[in-house]
Each structure stands twice: as C-alpha cells, then as structure tokens.
Amino acid sequence: MTIAALTKPWQALSYGFLDASAKRELRRKMLKAIAVPGCQMPYASREVPMARGWGTGGLQVTLTLLRPSSVVKVIDQGADDSVNAASIRSFLSKVSGATETWDTTAATILQSRHRIPEERLRADQVLVLQVPNPEPLRPVEPNMSIARQMHADADYGRLWLILYEQIVRSGRVMQGAAYPSLVNGRHVMTPSPIPRWDVPKLHMAQHLTFLSAGREKRLYAVPPFTRVEPLVFSDIPYQVEDHAALTCHRSGLRGYFMNEIPQDDGSAQFELSDSHLGIKAIRQAEGSAVEIGPTWYENGKMPQ
Amino acid sequence: MIAIDTALALQAPQLMTTPPLLTMAGVSRRYGDVVALQDVSATVYPGEVLGIVGESGSGKSTLLRMMNLEDTPDAGDYRLALPDLSGNLFDLDRFARRMLCATRIGIVYQNPHLGLLMKHTSSGNVAERLLIAGERSFATLRGRAREALGASEFPLERMDARPIELSGGMQQRVQLAKAIALEPALLLLDEPTTGLDVSVQALVLDTLKRLQRDRAITMVIVSHDLGVIRTMADRVMVMRRGRVVEQGLADQIFQDPQHEYTQQLVHAKL
C-alpha cells in the first residue's frame, strides 16, 4: 500500500471552495443556531472571493450546505439576473457542481438578499439570507458587549422605544426593512433587510432559514415551524406594505410585493419584485406549461 | 366650614408600627485600598425622606448606588419590605436586580447622562421604564409618560424634545418623571440639584416637595448641600469617610448637632 492510495487526489480547490475546517466551523455554528432560534452565533468568517458586505456571510453558509445534487437559486432584490446574483450563482455551481435555477419551486437552496420569494417554500428547501447588520439592538446600544447582555436578559424595551418614537414623530411605524422580530418568544433578531411584507413568511414556515453576516461574523437561524413575531404595540397592529392592490404592468399579477418604476410623466408603474414569478406568469399566459407554486400571499392577504 | 373633630385629634398616639421600607445593615465596601463604606446601617420608613449629607468621598453616593443595586458590597444586608420580595437583595442575580430597580426603585442622578438616553425623546425616556416593565400599549405608554412628565412639572409641549436639547433643570425633571413613572416604592436622589442655577434648584426642590406631599413617596436624598437636605429631609444621616457619624431628626441635626464633624458642617453653612 502506498501513501497515495490513502489520500485523495490533489485538487486545486476544496470541494465547495471552503476547506474542511472552515466548513466544520460553519456546520457547528449552524447547528447551534438551529438549537437556539434567533440567537446570534459568532463564527470564524473566512475569506471568500468577494468583498465583505456583498453577501459573504450567506455565501459561506450556502457553500457549506451545497452538494452536487443541490439546485441553487440566488436572488438580489427579488431578481435572479442581477450581476451580483448571477455571479454568486455561477460561482456556487462552479465550485460544487450544483445545478443553477431561477425557479423557486425547483431550488433546494435559495440564497437571497432583500427578499423572500413569493412562492411558498417547502420543508425540503433551505433559505439563506444575507445580513449586513445582524444586531437589532445596535440603534439603541452602540456597545456590543452590553447589547449581548441585553439579549441574555431579554431586555428589549428599547426596541419598542424606537417604534414609539417613530409613531410620535411620523404618526406610524417607519421601520421599512429589517423589522425586529421576536423568534420563538425569546430572542429578537433582524430578519435581514427584507421588507415588512416578507416577515410573516418566516412565521411557522415549513422551511429552514439561515441568516448570516460575514463581516460581522454572526449567524442565526429560524428553524421550521418556529414563531417569528414582529415587535408591535398591543394597540397598533403590524402592517405590511400597502401593495395588495397593485398590479404588475408586465405580468398582470396582483397582490404581491412590487417594485415602483417611476415614469417620465411623474406617475409610477409597478412590476413584481419577485422577477421569476413574473416570468412564469407571462409564460403561462403565452401558453407554456409552466407551474406556479402556491404562494404565501393569496389575493394580497397572508392567510392567518 | 367643617368641624375639626377635636376628640379625634386627641386620640391615643399611633407610634410607628409599620416596619421600615428599607433596611440596610453592616454594609462595607472597599475599592482596592480605599474604604468606601464601613459597616453602614440605615433604615427608611414608608413615606419618609432620609437625607444623607457628607463631603465628597464620604461614601454617600456609593451608599445610594448600593440602594439602587448598582454595586454589591463586600459584606452587608439589604432588604426592602415589599410584597414578593424577601431575603438579602444583594444576593439577587443581575436579572432580578434589573427588574426590581426598573419597577420598584426610581433614581435621579446628578449627571443626567447617567440616567437618560440623551438622543431619544423625553417622553420616550419615560416610556422606556414602562416598556421594561412590560407595557406594550402605545396609548398607555403615551398617556403615562405625559402624566409622569406633568407630575414633574415638565412643560408638556416639549415632551418629544430630546434631553440633549433641554436645560439642566428640565433634564432633571425628565429624570424625575422617568423615576416616578412606575410609582416606585423608593425614590433615590443623588445630588439632584447640584450644578443647577439657584433659582432652578429651588424649582426642582419644590417639585420634589410637592411630589412627596401628594404621593407620600419614600425618598433617600444625597447631597453635600445642607440647604437641600434641610428643605427635603425628615431625618438626616451624616457620613464621613465611609461611616455614619451621626443621625437624627433633621431639625435636631441642624440645631443641635452632636458630633464634632456635624458641627463643623453646620457651622460652615452660609
């Protein structure tokens, strides 16, 4: 027997780009994150061939989860075809042999920035959200050591203070994205910069969600069937964006989260933020055999 | 016209039968070689105002911080006669301390930066107290913040100004409103008027007096200013180098001080 027979052949890169110890670190912290829903786990964030702040946290989680049979979808602001999303997706398939897709229903792993797709995720799918700033307490407590004590004490009063002052100043809650939400009745998390529209999708969802911040070196998770409750006052209900009555001017779909396209005459048109849902709707209208999966929102309403 | 019932007024006296609200016994604290407190004991009865005087470094502020459970002494026992509360409060864990301090003890610091979130609104500072206690109704928060600020004689049209934009006297009123928002059993005042203009100082003291009269709040007030203590306190404790050198009724301490140091203090007063 030769030593060569006991070792694997030389490779230019580890499978899935990250080396074994980096993946082990990620795996351990991902398991911990699942064990304590919403609690931020510090991890040794590695260098990836992308600048910090462009989704390196999400990328590391995805790289750890990938295998050759994975089907991967990457979206940026709801779109599969933005430069950032396309580059990450092609990088992922190149280092892992995973299949690329734009179709939410076909994907096994979805890495996303700013949106959760409109089609309902299933138990066999994993959502990876890129998080720029994982600390919901940062606006009220600049000292991160104290912020961690506050998490330990479930001392979240000041987060309501922010909402209080928004209502005092503006008459309503102004928190548009990254709406602080209580996970499993214990830890408050930032659900990454997704709109208010998307937060209820995390509540008691079938799928597993990882949220990872590469620069801040923190990851946390929302396991399947876990309560995710946006912080609200008892007398002022949580409100999602007022998009239920808007119609996409390209696909004709209604009742989903829209992007506003300003027009030259000062008016605005709207198109679906989840671009591939729009594509599927257009193809379906043209007669192709395209399957649109069940969506979270039905007629612009989230069923309770 | 009412008939004041003379017979009623001439009934047998009711001597103090209620137990003290606050009991501190044998509290000692060293910081390195510095003895901050040495075997200090204190009692405060419900509705009473206890004044603590002494020069800088006498340990009076340290003692107040002990009462607010901000520090743990090397030795000593601290009890508050409140429902659901027993044993030595110094044995409470950090979480229990925080809840106790937030809900049952109010404090006003000399330095408003210690007591206030300077960049949040004044009403929000008051509301935060209620939020810690679990209040989650916006209307209730707003209403009770307004009420507490009103009781502290804070101009309500400025209730949404940030403390950093307010004068020193107004900042102290916000602190006071925050401290009384949950109707604490004990209100601690650490040099509440030091550093304010004399006229503003008089107004703040007057507000405190008024609160004390209307709500019978039990207070402990620390000051190096004998005038403040004389105006506010029913009983006075004189501290020096971490020890209590004398205590007594306020008028007795000022008119007939016994200890050499107290006599010096009283005679040194302008």
Added chain:
Amino acid sequence: MTPVLEVQNLAKHFQMHHLGQRLHAFDGVTFTLHAGEFLLLRGPNGVGKSTLLRTLYRSYLPRAGHVWYHTTEGRIDLATAADVDIALLRRREIGFVTQFLIARPRVAAEDIVAEPLRRTGIVAGDALDEARRWLAEFGVKRDLWRAYPTTFSGGEQQKVNLARALILPQRLMLLDEPTASLDAGARAALIRRLADLKAAGVAMIGVFHHPGDVADLIDREIELTLQEVPEDVAV
C-alpha cells in the same frame, strides 16, 4: 388623672467641639402637665426657656432625664424615643408654635395653612375652607391668600405661621413666644384660639414675652433660674 407630660430631671447642655467647651443650659427640670392645663415658663432672659421647649420637642437632644409622654396605650420617653416616633408624634400629637415661619418657595399661604389638615386625610376643599377661615381670623388680607408668603412682611408671615400651627388641635402644644410683635387683632385671635384649645383639652406650655396677654389662661407657672455656670470641661 394621668398627666399628658411628666418631665423628670431634664438636663441640657451643648458640647461645642470647636471651642472645646460645654455650654450649660439647664438641669434638674421637673414638672407635670395635664390635659387642658396651661403652664407658663418664666425666668430671666438667657435662662433657657426656649431651649427647654425645643428640648421637649426634641429639636435639641436632652442630656439627661426623662420626658414621659402619656398616652392611652402607655407612656413613651420623648428624651429617648426613636426619631421616627418623634416625627410621627409631631405630625399628629405635639405641636410647636413659634413666631418664625419656615417659608417654602412657590407654596401659597392657604396651602401652607391647610397642610396639617391635609396630612390627616381631610379632603383638599374642606381643608382649604378651614385654612381660609383661620387666615381671615388672624387678619391676613384676602388678596394674600393665594400669594407666596416668602415675599410677605414679617408680621404677615407670622400670622400665616400661627394659622398653620394652630389649625389642627394637638394633644400637647409648645408655645415659643407666639404673641411677640403681633398686632392687637391677631393677638386677640390667637388668645381666643388658645382658650378654645385649652377648653378642648389641649395641654400647653409656653414662653411669653408679656405673660399678661394670656393671664386668663395660665393655670400654673414654673420658674427657671439662672444657675452657676459650671467650669469649662475639656472635650
């Protein structure tokens, strides 16, 4: 009949640490006071009459002796009673009437006068009515009732103070020259009030600059005499 107050061998001196001296006030004071009795304290200037009143009130700490205050529940020694008990007794049982007002900023005259009643639980409106009655009785002009006494003349301040001190009958009242420098009308009102209180059973002990003012009320007199000033005592 049980007395209200039983003073036994009461002594007071002041230890002046900075002088290294002991300042003698009085000693061996013994007397008894019953309900409805009016006791006049006499003696030359500087003999310690006011000091005795203050010692009974515990503004001054007695040096020796007993001040037994009798109640239906038993007796308590005011010389050694706990501060909180003294504070409580002062609130409801033992009054001190002086000519000097402890004025407080931003509190109206009528509120100052009504305060002792408020503390006993009488509702604000009734207490204020009663306060105004006494302000009128002592001749404080109506337009001053809502004003702050800190700005009043000495005479008006004194009237406010008397109204406050006498509004609530207390079991034992210590009177420290309340008539001094009062105008005739107010003095008459004060003497009327003292007579009513005496009739109601209030025990009183007082120092008066002109005892003739209250001659009709006096039951007994005790005389304090100047004693030999003891030699300086090293501290």
